[in-house]
Structure formats: C-alpha cells, structure tokens
Amino acid sequence: MNLNIVNTPFLLLDEARMQRNIDRLDVHVKRLGVSLRPHVKTAKSVAVAERLFNGSKGPITVSTLLEAEYFADHGYTDMIYAIGISPDKLERVVALRKRGVDIAVLLDSQEQAEALATAGRDHGVTIAALIEIDCDGERAGLTPQDAEIVTIASYLHQHAELRGVLLHAGGSYACETDAEKAAAAEHERASAVLAAEAIRAAGVPCPVVSVGSTPTAHYARDLTGVTEVRAGVYVFFDLVMAGINVCTLDDIALSVVTTVIGHRNDQGWIMTDAGWMAMSRDRGTAGQAVDQGYGVVADSNGRVIPDLIMIRTSQEHGVLALREGSNASLPDLPVGTKLRILPNHACATAAQHSSFYVLDPHGRAGDISAVWPRINGW
C-alpha cells in the first residue's frame, strides 16, 4: 500500500520519527535516574505502546477507564488513571483490580478518599490512590503546602492505600525558552517533593512521586526525589511543541494526508478534503509566537512547503493559503495532489481517527507498512 492510493483524509504515522522521539526521552529520563510512565492518551494504541517499552508491558498512564480496560486486555497491569476519580467510576476500577491490574486512581479531596474506602470495603479490595498536587493553577489538585494533603494521606493510609503524589505542570506549555522550561521542571519537582515530604513527616509512606508533561520531562536537569516521569505527546510531537522549541518540525511524526479538491484563485486559496473533522478544532498555536492556523502544509514526502498553512476549515474542507505577510508565491497544486498537514495538537488530531497508517521506515517513499487501530471513547 502507498499513501497515494489510500482515500483521504487519513492519519499518517512516520514510524522512524516516532522511534527517534521515543528514544530521545528514554535516554534523557534514564540519565536522570527515574523511570518513565508514558501517558497513552495520545496514542491509544497497543501497537504504539509496544514501541515504548521494546515489546514489554511497562507502566502506563491512562486518561479514561476505556483505555485502562483496553490496555489490560493486552496484558498491561501497571497503570495510573490520572483524572480525578468520581465515586460512580469505582466499580470499573474494582473490576480491573480484581482482574489483577494494579490501577491506581487520583484524587484531591477527603470525600473522594472516603468513597474509595467505602468501595474497597464493599468489594473486598484495596484501592490505591495518589493525591493530586497543583503547582501552577492550571487544573485540579491541592497546592503543595495545603494541610489537607496530610489529612487525606493519613486517611488513605488507614482505610485504603496511599500510593503517592502526582503533579502535572500544565503551565509549562507556555514556556518558550529553555531556561523557562527548565525552571518549570524544577518547580514541578520541588512542589511534588514538598508534598511527599509533608506526608512522610506525618509518618505515612509515600512511595511514588510522579511528575511530568512533555516540556518539563525534556527540560528537567535534576529529578532528585522524583520516582517517575509521565509524558504523552513526546511520542509524536506537534506544532504546539515545536512552537515552544521542544522539537523541530522534522520531529513531528503525525500528519493528516489530504487531497487537493479545488482552487479559489480570487482568494488565493487551495481547497482540500481535510477539514476540522480530520484535523480537530484545536488552535493551540493561536496563542503562540507563530500562529500556524489549523496546520503546516508539507508535500506527500513530508517536505514542508514554505509559508503554506491551513488557514480555515469547515467540517470536511480545509483551506490552504500563504501565511499573512509572506512573500512566497502560491505553489501550483492541481486537483488530486496529495499533501500532509502537520497538526497543532497530536492528541486532538489523533482522536479524530480510528487508525494510524504507518509509514514504512524501510520502504520506498510513501509506502504504508501497517494500519494500527486506535481506540476512542470512555
């Protein structure tokens, strides 16, 4: 199969780039002496997950219970479900634990801890939990100094199982310079360790100190006190990560293959069949130094076409045009031309598709070596 004959739009995965991205973080994290617990929310694919651990079934982070169940079906037994738990989801967690899956949940309130204890008692299992810590006001979690952390930790230690603390430095996505990213990583580390130490000072064991985001994972210089790093988008990268210099455009392993379906010469537009349904509505680069619209355009071999971006979309239309202020001239791309669009946000774009079409790392240009299914839903 060749990418030129598959009906567009579809999601293309450059396996060689992906492997390079996986190896890059692997080497970095190993050098810092901690282990990696990749977030599979971007890939949602066992075929991709296999490449993360050289074929073994390593520890993973999941964003939905469907991911947990899917990876459990494929032999993964060590997971953190990294979204605050609601009581009604504990039944599925219990079922997973009864299957022998060590899934730990996340929480940041006493009421959640009590629900955990009740469910564990009712079903005769011990449910492990991590306490979510917040270091930058971006999402959920207790601030590292909050006395509630120790209260909840003690309660969990007595009535369930305290696995540790977990932190996600979402603010790092706004860090442009290397120094800012390194500082965000150090702040994330220090916040997590502060919370863990407070728990230990109260006599409660806190074995896991889990941090991570792709920018902080890559820019951490020291991870003393941390036991594991989570990251997800590092496997594929995207324009948002390129926009804050965590990767280059040539590292981006995902693209949407599209076909030219028309032209509006009066507007300077090239019409394609990849709209927001194929790209997602994510406009993550809109707030960055360079707004890439809905994506950067490359030719069918993956070579970026200067200044050509997807400026607007409707459901199944993507409009390509030159970036504002560009001196380039609009390339001649007849109806039927295949192009690759590099996405703003790998997680959001991948979610619009049910499979990865894998670019053969050893084949001729455009050869597809496999189609890897991926899952969506909850």
Next chain:
Amino acid sequence: MNLNIVNTPFLLLDEARMQRNIDRLDVHVKRLGVSLRPHVKTAKSVAVAERLFNGSKGPITVSTLLEAEYFADHGYTDMIYAIGISPDKLERVVALRKRGVDIAVLLDSQEQAEALATAGRDHGVTIAALIEIDCDGERAGLTPQDAEIVTIASYLHQHAELRGVLLHAGGSYACETDAEKAAAAEHERASAVLAAEAIRAAGVPCPVVSVGSTPTAHYARDLTGVTEVRAGVYVFFDLVMAGINVCTLDDIALSVVTTVIGHRNDQGWIMTDAGWMAMSRDRGTAGQAVDQGYGVVADSNGRVIPDLIMIRTSQEHGVLALREGSNASLPDLPVGTKLRILPNHACATAAQHSSFYVLDPHGRAGDISAVWPRINGW
C-alpha cells in the same frame, strides 16, 4: 437505564426536542413549496435519519463517502455528496452507482468534470454532478456570474450528467438579526437561480437548484426557482445557532452528560470529567455577542444553571465557573453530581462520540430509552 447510572461523559439526545426541531423545518419548507434534503453529517445515524422522513428513506446530503456507503447499506438511494470531488474518490462513487444508489457529486472546475467523464467512460456508468456556486466567499464554488459555469455545465451535459447547481450560504452563520438572515437566504436563492438560468439559457437542462444552511433554511421567505433545501444542524441545534437567534437554549437537543470530580475553591472552579475530548475543541461562540466558553451548564434534568459555563478544558477535564461579570454565586455541586453541558457546535461535539443516549420522551426524568450508534470516519 437512567442517565444517572451511565458512566460519564456521554452524549445525550433529547428525542422530544429533536422531533420538535425536525417538525419545525419540515413545516416551514413545505409551506415554501420545496423539498428537504437533510444533511446527515451532524447525525451520522440511521436511527436519527428515520425520524427525518417518518420512517421512509428520503433524499439526503452526505459529507463523506463513508456516510454514503453507510446510508446506502440501510436503503437510502438518493444522495448528494456535497464536498468537491477528487478523481481518486470516483471509484467509490462508481461502486455506489452500480449498487443502484443515485449519488450525485459536486465540482467547480473543468478538470473535475473531465475526471468524471473519464471515470464514467472507464466504468460504463453515468455520473451525475452539481456545480458548486459561491455567494459569499466563505468556501468553494464559482461566483454566480462566472462564465465557467456554463462551460462546465455544457461539458457535463455532453459527457456525464449535469444534475444542477448547489450553494451553501456559510456567511449566514454570522447573521444576528432576522432581517439579516432573511437577506442572506434571499441572496442565496437569487445567486443559485442566476447560475441555473445562465445554464438553461445555453440550452442545458438544470433540474436541481439546491440551497441551504440552517439559518437561511429557517429564514427564507420565498424560494422561487429553488427545488430543494439542505440543512443539518437544525435537527439538534446548538449554542452557535442560539447565539444568532435561530433557536433558544430550550431547543438544543444534544448535551454531554458529565460528573463533578472536584473543586478549586481558590479559583472558583468546579472540575468535571468532560474535557475537549467529549465537547470537541469547537469555540464557535467565541466570536459571538455572548461567548459561552466550551458550553452552557444545565442540571441533570436539563435546566440551565444561570451564568455557569465551561470556561476551559483539557483532554478529560472541563472547568466550570461563573461567566465573567456575573453576580450569581457558584452553586454547590458536590463530587458525583451529574450535569449536562450544551455544546457550541452539535456537529463537532457529536463527532467525539460513537453513540447517542436517547432520553425517553415518555419516561421518567433521565430515563434512557435507547442507545443509537453513529458513525465517524471517511
């Protein structure tokens, strides 16, 4: 089954509201003496489509060939694929026509017309096409006065089949007042008729004059010269449509059911388990008079909670907060509370889900009468 026991997030369809929305456009279009060819790109569900035609298999508009094949599998035989055709897709169109499906395609260039003629000759079928006309510079198509229309029409008449002209007034989504929407509808009608008359003046039959968008379909006062109206989102409605007064919040038939998973009292935030994965990244109300964030919050019975909106999302987190400038106080919604989020854009939100959970129009509050599958992909 009751909505309170289904694991969140999931897509809820209020069937009673949907039926009211379907009936409303049906009555309006019949009064204007034209037929309706609903766009099934929003529903992507045969169960919903059945309600559009009182159980019969009426004419439909599709946005992907997968929709065409799926609806063909369920007995639909009259369709327009309303995205400019690329030559490589003609094989699937030919296969559909050979199955007895009268699928017409869309084009706006001579090169597409020639590809159609070639494919028809090669496969021994006649492929019908409509010429896409543009009236507001929003997307693809030839302007109504363009001489190219007649050239292409004549060519199609000789070498394939000219089915007619098709126009979509995308600009109507920005019309706030009733007068503006009515003017957009009249401009759409007049543009389509102008193009059709030019074709007929050249001696080429132009049987179909197809117009439509939900705002113009509802606000058209006269459709002389038009043969059919297309619209899709009218079945469900959404906040974008409410924002331009095509419907009220009480007409919106789709919502995402979510569970409260935590609180950030320091920030005034309520955390839920519906993030952009469940809502989509669509921010269609951002440019409207009232920005609804990622959605308007209602309780589990569908009653809108004053000034509470989803202000930010990550993949599986949705943050609820009071609208900026609100004098309301944050409601007390403990962990585990079920809520419904009304979406910005029904097409984009539905696309994030594989099923509709149908609210029983005759049951007790929250009763789910059915789960209707829907399709995604190409």
